[in-house]
Amino acid sequence: MTTGFEGKRVIITGAGKGIGRATALELARRGATVIAMARTESDLNSLAKDAGCTPIQVDLQDGDAARAAMKAAGTCDYLINCAGTNVLESVLEMTDAGYETVMGINLRAALICAQEFARARVAAGGGGVILNVTSIAGHRGFEDHMCYAASKAGLEGATRVMAKELGRHGIRVNAVAPTVTMTELAADAWSDPAKKDPMMARHPIGRFAEVEDVARSIIMLLSDDAPMITGAVLPIDGGFLAV
Template sequence: MPFTGKSVIITGAGKGIGRATAILLAERGARVVAISRTQSDLDSLPAAEAIVADLSDPAAARAAMAQAGTCDFLVNCAGTNVLESLLDMSDAGYDAVMGINLRSALICAQEFARARIAAGGGGAIVNVTSIAGHRGFPDHVVYAASKAGLEGATRVMARELGPHGIRAVAIAPTVTLTELAAAAWSEPTRRDPMMARHPMGRFAEAEDVARAIALLLSDDAAMITGAALPLDGGFLAV
């Protein structure tokens, strides 16, 4: 699935799934515009146009998208988590998680769609969500809300942007072996029971998710929109 002649904006491109996706799509010929809040992460990312931005700031998110310009695809990978239970939920934790995981994704999608429509339409958005939006994991209350909210918003995007030829899809990975996941799942008493619930017998690698994102952006997925694809090694099936 070559992407020669295509361009893609990837948020959260400095680490984890975003980084793996940026590398993969660049290898397949895409022009990659990588957005991250950490300059050093972008400096070490090959074959990408780098934009440093803190997407938790709405004005900065809009400015980053304006700098990125009109592209064919958007991948909303930027994400964070604050491990808090419902009883311990803090205002600061709520604002941090919702600001990145949901609000920034909506802003980036809005600005991307406006630019695509002005250019005549077409294109695709992939929003990275999580199986946490489908199952109740302890200490993930705000994270789960943000990811379930983004899936709901993805369906609205598909409905509103479809007439302009723009597809919108969510992909919901299981535990993916990134720095963010390590904080939540490194403890054996938490990790091992979770691993046992995966028929495939393993967690996902960032490259697994990147390849699925590439599929959803490709012409092979031309009739897929409004869907939330679990990438979970069978977790939700059992």
């Protein structure tokens, strides 16, 4: 079976867990060479065993470390900005530490990685795809998600700027905005049935997303089957935003 990813190199941030890990496994299965970035060494070791990826251990909240990791990865065909975190704080309880953690990983690190990827692609003659993972939290207001929502809405705005500026170099830039997806991070926010059940009832498809649902949509946007899609934000939400 020809998958279209043989000989391609992809950088995935946040590859150790959740959506990033599922995407790494699926792209490796389809023939891509995966450069996996994550903070936790044990996650990277198990992913390297399962997917044969090249691991890079890095704390992306450190901007200098993020730039060094991207340079170590070298020139690649795709970048998937999947690294993300959340600190559950209300508007009245927001802390400077929570803000810096969430914005540093979810937004600043993604912009740094995209910048370094784009610089390398332009130097190599252009082409390539950047895919940013955002959230429906950037479109709807959820309690205790103020900094998270700001980071994801900000990344969607940046996605459109990237698409505008990098299109002349043949670089496509898109985002996916998943609904609640069954990851460790989501479990912390949505484990309470009193919160989970009303949210799930607002999904016409009747369930939350699995990590594999998001991974396959990401791969579709990376592929040559989407040559005219750039500057787009694709909801992966079971119809949540439509109703």
